[in-house]
Amino acid sequence: MPANPFTPTFGIVPAYMAGREDVIGELLRALDNGVGDPNLVTIVSGARGTGKTALLSYVADEAAARGWIAVNVSALPGMLDEIIQQTKKRAEHLVEPSGTARISSIRFGNIAEVKLQEAESEAATWRIRMEDLLDELAETSTGLLITIDEVREDLDEMIQVASAMQHFLREHRNIALLMAGLPTHVSALLQNKSVSFLRRANYHDLGTVEDFEVAQAMTKTIEGAGRSIGDEALEKAVASINGFPYMLQLVGYRAWEASPESLCLSVADIDVGVSHARIDMRRKIFDTTFKELSKGDVRFLAAMLEDEGASELADIARRMGKKSNYASEYKRRLIEQGVIADRGQGRLRIEIPLFKDYLKERLGHDMPKGRGC
Ligand SMILES: Nc1ncnc2c1ncn2[C@@H]1O[C@H](COP(=O)(O)OP(=O)(O)OP(=O)(O)O)[C@@H](O)[C@H]1O
Ligand SMILES: [Mg+2]
Numbered sequence: 001m002p003a004n005p006f007t008p009t010f011g012i013v014p015a016y017m018a019g020r021e022d023v024i025g026e027l028l029r030a031l032d033n034g035v036g037d038p039n040l041v042t043i044v045s046g047a048r049g050t051g052k053t054a055l056l057s058y059v060a061d062e063a064a065a066r067g068w069i070a071v072n073v074s075a076l077p078g079m080l081d082e083i084i085q086q087t088k089k090r091a092e093h094l095v096e097p098s099g100t101a102r103i104s105s106i107r108f109g110n111i112a113e114v115k116l117q118e119a120e121s122e123a124a125t126w127r128i129r130m131e132d133l134l135d136e137l138a139e140t141s142t143g144l145l146i147t148i149d150e151v152r153e154d155l156d157e158m159i160q161v162a163s164a165m166q167h168f169l170r171e172h173r174n175i176a177l178l179m180a181g182l183p184t185h186v187s188a189l190l191q192n193k194s195v196s197f198l199r200r201a202n203y204h205d206l207g208t209v210e211d212f213e214v215a216q217a218m219t220k221t222i223e224g225a226g227r228s229i230g231d232e233a234l235e236k237a238v239a240s241i242n243g244f245p246y247m248l249q250l251v252g253y254r255a256w257e258a259s260p261e262s263l264c265l266s267v268a269d270i271d272v273g274v275s276h277a278r279i280d281m282r283r284k285i286f287d288t289t290f291k292e293l294s295k296g297d298v299r300f301l302a303a304m305l306e307d308e309g310a311s312e313l314a315d316i317a318r319r320m321g322k323k324s325n326y327a328s329e330y331k332r333r334l335i336e337q338g339v340i341a342d343r344g345q346g347r348l349r350i351e352i353p354l355f356k357d358y359l360k361e362r363l364g365h366d367m368p369k370g371r372g373c
Contacts, residue, residue, distance in 0.1 A: 001260050005225035006253035008246065008280065011053040013061070015224060018217035018248060019209030020055060026202065027059050031066055031176060034143060039202040040176040041165060043151075045186035046206030047338035047352050049246030049285050052180035055206065056147040059178060063145040068176075069094075069137065070145040075181070079157045080126045083146055087133050095136045127164040134173050143174035151181035153188035162195040183338035207341075208243030208353060218252060222265060227256075229265040236267060240274040242353030246285065250277035278354070286358040289339065300330040301339070302363050305356065310347035 005015045017024070023044065030039035046052050060070035071086035073079050088095055137144055152158055161177070168175045181189070183205070190199050215238050222229050229237070237255065241247045255265055255273025262269075293301070303319035304311040317327035331348065334340040341351040350356045 002226035004253055004256045004260070005221050006249045006256060008249040008253045010049075010246075011057065013054050013057045014217070014221070014245070014249060016217040016220040017051075017054070017058060018245060019213035020051065020206070023055065023204045023206075024059065024062075027178065028062055028066075030202075031063050031068060031143065031145070035172050035174055041169070041198070041201040042176075042178050042204065043186055043190075043198065043201050044178075044180045044204045044206055045183040045338070046180070047183070048289060049244060050206040050208070050338075051245040052206060053149050054245070056149055056178060056180050060145060060147050063143075063176075068143045068145050070147065072147045072149070074149045075152045075155050075158050076150075077155070077157065079148070079155070080160060083161070084126070084129055084133070087130075087144060091133070091137060091142065094140050094142055095133060126160060127167065130164060130168070131171075131173075134168065134175060138174060141174070143176065145176045145178065148177070148179045149181070150185075151179045151189055152185050153192055158189065159192060159194050162189075162198055166195075166197045184333075184336045187336045205338075207351070209245060211238050211243065214238050214241050214243060214248055217248060221252060222256075227263055227265060230267070233265055233267045233270045236270045237273070240270075240277070244353045247277060247281060247353065250280050253277075254280075281354060282358060285352070286355060289337075289352065289355065290358075290362065292337070293339075294333075296330050297334055297337075297339075298363070300327060300334060301350065301359055304340075304348065304350060305360055305363070310343050310349045313346050313348065316348070 007014050023042075026039045027042060030037040030042075034040075044052055044055060056072060060072050063070045069087060069091045071083055071090060073082045073086070134144060146161070148158070148161065165175070165177050179186075189195070192198075215234055218234060218237055219229060233255075237251050241251055251270070251273045253273075254276040255269045258269035258272040259266070290298075299320055300316060303316040306319075307315070313324055313327055313331060316331075317324045320327055331340070331342075335342060339350065339352060339355070340348050343349050350359070
């Protein structure tokens with residue numbers, strides 16, 4: 001019985017990446033071009049489960065395969081030290097161990113001179129310690145990629161890395177920085193005045209992926225692991241996934257488990273898979289997202305539910321019983337959280353697939369009431 005190839009676990013690089021070719025292509029070309037490429041500093045944002053961590057890991061693996069040293073951290077206290085430690089560990093074969101004196105040059109003449117370098121000063125700033133490491137990496141023309149996941153604007157160390165990066169780039173050092181986070185944190189970070197240079201960084205918003213990309217990834221994942229899927233079953237799976245990477249893994253994983261002994265995934269397997277996957281989505285994505293919403297956010301979303309397609313801000317405000325400028329504050333908040341998106345000409349849509357159905361179910365009985373008609 002072939003092993004289940006789907007990976008419905010956060011942070012795991014999937015067997016096949018659905019879509020994301022543009023952002024991955026840009027990043028890998030930047031690594032190949034090296035110093036001076038504008039995409040060497042890239043920020044990606046996306047709602048939960050859109051594949052930010054998987055993307056960082058994928059690019060880090062590719063960078064390592066190209067000879068870069070890749071270090072991966074999350075924006076948490078201690079991050080600066082973690083970057084130094086990981087760099088040293090991964091570059092053990094290139095960088096001298098710190099804290100010990102080492103021979104840096106030997107000159108022969110009448111007198112042989114052995115110059116001993118001083119042990120690394122503990123008091124050195126992070127930037128200086130990094131410069132020393134980057135100098136050593138430069139001797140073997142090795143680049144350093146730092147990936148920072150779950151970026152936060154309120155972490156001092158985050159600001160320190162970003163501002164040091166600006167200097168490293170100015171000094172033409174072979175370094176790249178790839179950051180990812182939820183839209184609210186990314187946009188707050190970009191508003192921070194001390195790192196305004198990040199506003200000029202390459203930016204990608206990881207939304208959903210296209211249906212044909214979902215179909216391709218599903219087929220390749222299933223066939224790569226020794227089973228197959230018929231057209232009707234595939235169509236059903238794709239329609240239930242709505243372009244959401246985490247849902248792709250959930251549906252695939254659950255459908256695979258439905259009758260693991262048969263060679264072909266059937267329509268019935270997909271039906272079972274989808275109904276289990278919806279429960280998983282509810283627990284792992286929707287409940288968490290809902291808990292993070294303020295009362296005002298919920299009122300705003302509730303006012304969107306009666307529209308079949310996109311909603312107009314004026315209608316939402318009227319249903320909330322508020323003025324448009326009051327409602328637009330919540331519109332801004334929800335866009336930043338990646339929950340809604342502006343589809344142009346003020347038409348707003350709930351962006352996280354299936355979240356609208358979840359909200360209808362959850363708010364169905366006690367929908368916050370406005371004074372609208
Ligand atoms: N492009 C993709 N194609 C197929 N599956 C993917 C893709 N990207 C991520 N996944 C899968 O989706 C799930 C969620 O991915 P990931 O943990 O990277 O999301 P995230 O955006 O970091 O979520 P969070 O904000 O909660 O940290 C994982 O199971 C991962 O294997
Ligand atoms: Mg993540």
